[in-house]
Amino acid sequence: MSGGELKGAFRGETRRSLRSGFGVYQYPNPFFRYEGTWREGKKHGFGKLLFGDGSYYQGEFVDNEIIGQGTRYFATSGNTYTGHFYYGEMNGQGRLRLGNGDSYEGNFKSNHFEGEGSYLSHDKELYSGTWHNHRRHGQGEQTYANGTQYIGDWIADKRHGFGKLVNGVDDTLIYEGSWRNDLMHGEGTYSIGESYTYQKAMLVNGVPVGWPFRLCINKNKATTLQLSEQPLTINVDIVDSSDNMNRVNADCGRLIRLRCGQRTNQPTSDSIPTPFGFHVNLVPRKSKSSLSDDPSASKSTEQSITTEEPETNEDSIFTACDSGRAQFAGITIDTFAVRQANSSEPSSTTNNNRQKDKSTSSFIFIIDDVTQPVPFDKTLDSVYIPVQFSSPKFPQ
Incomplete structure (x- = not known):
């Protein structure tokens, strides 16, 4: 390895003129600083990469790349991710805590929610189910702040397909049937209060066919x-x-x-x-x-x-x-x-x-x-x- 590999301020162990073992490296760009283990001049093992804005990554490195388990803190947004990384991206199983109090735990792919996961908002709304490209997609269950729950199909973050809406307090059915574009649409049964029920009939965009009565x-x-x-x-x-x-x-x-x-x-x-x-x-x-x-x-x-x-x-x-x-x-x-x-x-x-x-x-x-x-x-x-x-x- 050429002597240029040692440019920048490095304090730590070396082997054959290469950073090897534990050491602290201040990059020529003062925005970056690394503290951790090295192997043959590359970040390898466990370390902490610090950024000038207060952000950091702490966890595993493989041949200079962020790969493996670690924690990434984003100072600007206040977000913190703990889980698996692949080439610096959130990828695999992990947990993301957002600065606004929301949190997600589940599978990631290329920094996006993908596969099975649960999202809990700061106002206690909870979604558990499948995701695609950072959106609720497939089968899932959403609990809303008022206690109601939706269980069914999702497409691109909207209720679409077949699903039911229930009162989370006493499990009474509010609506069960077809949905389209986040609205009750198609054949379904709709209940309001303790006694009123609109039974197995057609609704269009949330209201009955033949509206009003x-x-x-x-x-x-x-x-x-x-x-x-x-x-x-x-x-x-x-x-x-x-x-x-x-x-x-x-x-x-x-x-x-x-x-x-x-x-x-x-x-x-x-x-x-x-x-x-x-x-x-x-x-x-x-x-x-x-x-x-x-x-x-x-x-x-x-x-x-x-x-x-x-x-x-x-x-x-x-x-x-x-x-x-x-x-x-x-x-x-x-x-x-x-x-x-x-x-x-x-x-x-x-x-x-x-x-x-x-x-x-x-x-x-x-x-x-x-x-x-x-x-x-x-x-x-x-x-x-x-x-x-x-x-x-x-x-x-």
């Missing part, structure tokens, strides 16, 4: 309902927005509410506005005791309705839809306290009879969607149905 009574041909003492069943369909207005059979578990109200010409802060330019005052449901044959029980209930504020759900009937249909069964004239709604009217027989005719045409059913959380961020439009009481039991 609407509520419909008798395929949108509802006329005035005639209520009597005979039980009536009201079917409410969830339909799409197309001209066909077909029932969405995939829609299950949506919570539908039915209330009864009376039109008022003197709205108050408690009145409910309607799209038709008038307000309604809600008519409370009768309690079980008011439906009893015991006159004293009925009188007691009427007094309680008059003197006490109704509870939040006292004026409402709830039912969950199944296969796109919600059903309110057993609705009769005695379901709502229609007498109470008219109790403040004039007591004379003439005025009372006239008022009965007027009142029986002023009642309206309000049917709306109260599912929480709101499926697909879309509440269904409310339905308003005029109600006629065929034999109203107003006080004489």
Whole structure:
């Protein structure tokens, strides 16, 4: 080896004028400095290469090259890699700690994540699975900061293929089916909350085909309902927005509410506005005791309705839809306290009879969607149905 091999400041062992054994070498470029073992004038064995910006590599060298196990610290980014190197590149099994608190442990190839590995972010999001060219690619499981987990296919860092999304707290299914470009797309089952499920149906870019939904009574041909003492069943369909207005059979578990109200010409802060330019005052449901044959029980209930504020759900009937249909069964004239709604009217027989005719045409059913959380961020439009009481039991 020529004498030029010894240029630079070297302090250490030599053999036949070549650096051999342990020594410290300051390169002619002052940015680089090496401390470690040498063999025949080359860095070989274990050593530490220091850089002027505070970065360093500490580990194995083979014939002047960084090959083997070692640790590389990057001062500019704060990243630290510990693992296998090949010709100075992260290659093989290793662990990378990033300056922002993230970390990756797994396989590397040419300084990129490649093969099996796990990535943990500083906000505790975790991905475990396969990688290609520094991106999630293939099969993998991602746990998000809010606790949800995705298990399935990835392409180029996006959910693509088949996969399922679950609630990590109780393992309940949120969505299972096809994905495209990181969105639910294709056939799948989607669940929101404890009860709502969109079953085995088509979604496009995260929302159902036929979006948005609407509520419909008798395929949108509802006329005035005639209520009597005979039980009536009201079917409410969830339909799409197309001209066909077909029932969405995939829609299950949506919570539908039915209330009864009376039109008022003197709205108050408690009145409910309607799209038709008038307000309604809600008519409370009768309690079980008011439906009893015991006159004293009925009188007691009427007094309680008059003197006490109704509870939040006292004026409402709830039912969950199944296969796109919600059903309110057993609705009769005695379901709502229609007498109470008219109790403040004039007591004379003439005025009372006239008022009965007027009142029986002023009642309206309000049917709306109260599912929480709101499926697909879309509440269904409310339905308003005029109600006629065929034999109203107003006080004489």
